[in-house]
Amino acid sequence: MPFFTRVFRSKDSSSKKHAKTTPVQENGVSRPKWTDAWTRSEVAPSEVQELLRACTKELKARALATPLLLLPFRPSSNPSAARSFIRNYFKNPSAGGGSQLHGDDLAQELRLAEPMVLCSVIKWCWSRLPGGVVTWDAYELFKIGEQGMSAAPYHVIWPSTDSPQDSGLAHDAFSRFIPMSVESDARTRIIFDFFDLLAAIAAHSKSNGLGGRKLSRYAGWWAFEQKGNSKGFEEAYNHWALAADATSHLFFAYLRSISPEATRGVSISTLPLTLQSLLNATEYPPVRPSLLQVTTTKVAITVETVSPTPFALLRRAKNFEYRDSDHHLQEFSHYGDPVQALTDECLRVLKCISNANQSNISSTKTSTSLRDAAWSRFEDVGFGAPIESDDDDDDKNAAVLAASEFGSIKSDSVYNAGHDLNRPSTPSWADFLTSGFTGTGVDGNSNGSVTPSYPTSLLPPDKVLPPIPTSRGQSSQSHKRGLDDMSTLEPGELASITDLELDDSFWWVWISSLAGEEPDSRKAVFGRCALVETVIKGAKWLIIEEKIKGAVPESDPSAYIAEKNRGFFSTLGGRRGKMSRAKSTKLSKTISYR
Secondary structure, three states: OHHHHHHHHHHHHHHHHHHHHHHHHHHOOOOOOOOOHHHOOOOOHHHHHHHHHHHHHHHHHHOOOOOOOOOOOOOOOOHHHHHHHHHHHOOOHHHOOOOOOOHHHHHHHHHOOOHHHHHHHHHHHHOOOOOOOOOHHHHHHHHHHHHHHHOOOOOOOOOOOOOOOEOOOOOOHHHHHHHHHOOOHHHHHHHHHHHHHHHHHHHOHHHHOOOHHHHHHHOHHHHOOOOOOOOOHHHHHHHHHHHHHHHHHHHHHHHHHHOOOOEOOEOOOOOOHHHHHHHHHOOEOOOOOHHHEEEEEEEEEEEOOOOOOHHHHHHHOOOEOOOOOOHHHHHHHHOOOHHHHEOHHHHHHHHHHHHHHHOOOOOOOOOOOOHHHOHHHHHHHHHHOOOOOHHHHHOHHHHHHHHHHOOOOOOOOHHHOOOHHHOOOOOOHHHHHHHOOOOOOOOOOOOOOOOOOOOOOOOOHHHOOOOOOOOOOOOOOOOOOOOOOOOOOOOOOEEEEEEEEEEOOHHHHHHHHOOOOOOHHHHOOOOOEEEEEEOOOOOOEEEEEEEEOOOOOOOOOOOEEEEEOOHHHHHOOHHHHOOOHHHHHHHHHHHHHO
């Protein structure tokens, strides 16, 4: 009996043990999952207010003289370090990360960061605030308050001697109504820090190249929410232009609020002379400056497959028969490669955009900062980065053409052709019979003169085909496309050509919309287009937009429709290829029936 009791007791105890542990496994708390803070699409103002103020303070202290400070894809940019900083700052304590930095600890950490890294961090925060930095609701309330304050019967307005174009609106409208127009104190501090940084940068415009008028319009990209739409580039551009006008209004309202109001003709301004001159020379409220508007041509292409890079889109745009009045487009299409029509700076930026949007890996093309090649960049590329630079990839086809022009002349032995990175190897006996000793030709002479070594062949040297170029070693960046990889894409079917007034600061906005710190939703605001700066006379800017076939809205009735070059006739050149569509169709049928 004791034996049976032990047996049944053990079974009961084991069953009870399993019965107790099962609910624990079902109701147990799951382990927290790691999330990449860099890919967040939205942050609350209270989360980033302290970080933005600390970064603004550091930039004002160290970086105001940096050329084109707020622009992305600068030679000193460091996207890897900015990404690492954001990930470390927003670490989740429950997932094993430390607590966020605050106060002196945060200030000490920011002192160790480069100015361009701080700039990327600031723009990352600005682009993820709900509704933008200011929001449209706050701006509308500010306008109502400013106009109502100027019309109040109890408000006495003294004649102003600051600007002959002053409209009589109150000087302190910004500082009085912005705090009343937003929902939280954190948002108020962010707005004031936003315009404080813009004013500080504009005060050093002679050093950094960011003037107050263009800078205030450029900042409209972050001040208000930018949403993409299906109506194409022009709709998104008009929406940004309204945001640029509103931001310029707020910027000069902020300058007026920090400058003393001229009371009875006596005032002492603490503004820098650059900002004083800017404020005196600008009407208030400011209007859209006509000198910053440039007439620009936009070419819209209907395609079935999207272009992977801006360079592929440019090559598609050259396959059309443009009218004689569009001489700049004709000159653009006459280039063997449209990339040759771009300015050097535009070409450099487009290469950076292509690399940044194909991979998150930081390369020497995307960021040429010396410090970026240190540990922060090693975290991304590791040991798998290719040794050769990206410029070698761009010139690969040129090297192949040179090889075909000069035949199969080789200065080294044949066995080196099949090995990557010039690694040493021992030649076989057949290789030795072919090439001999170093510096010895086929004839066996070794008198010190270097004779080109030709492989044994029945064909004369001028009839030998060029050698097949060896493929590059596989690496973490082997998937990256070169400039010439997309030449086989089919051109678009039709192109509508329209002229529009383009703001001169929009180039900064467009490249900022494709920067690495922008969320994907904002990168798609202006659709699939390429804004390029050309060397063509009379065409400083050119916009190429592609639209998917079947999803294209109705085009402008005033737009000119250009026909695609039709194979055989496109090679004739001149006016012989410019015939009507009906004639070309009939003639092509005649040729096909023969």
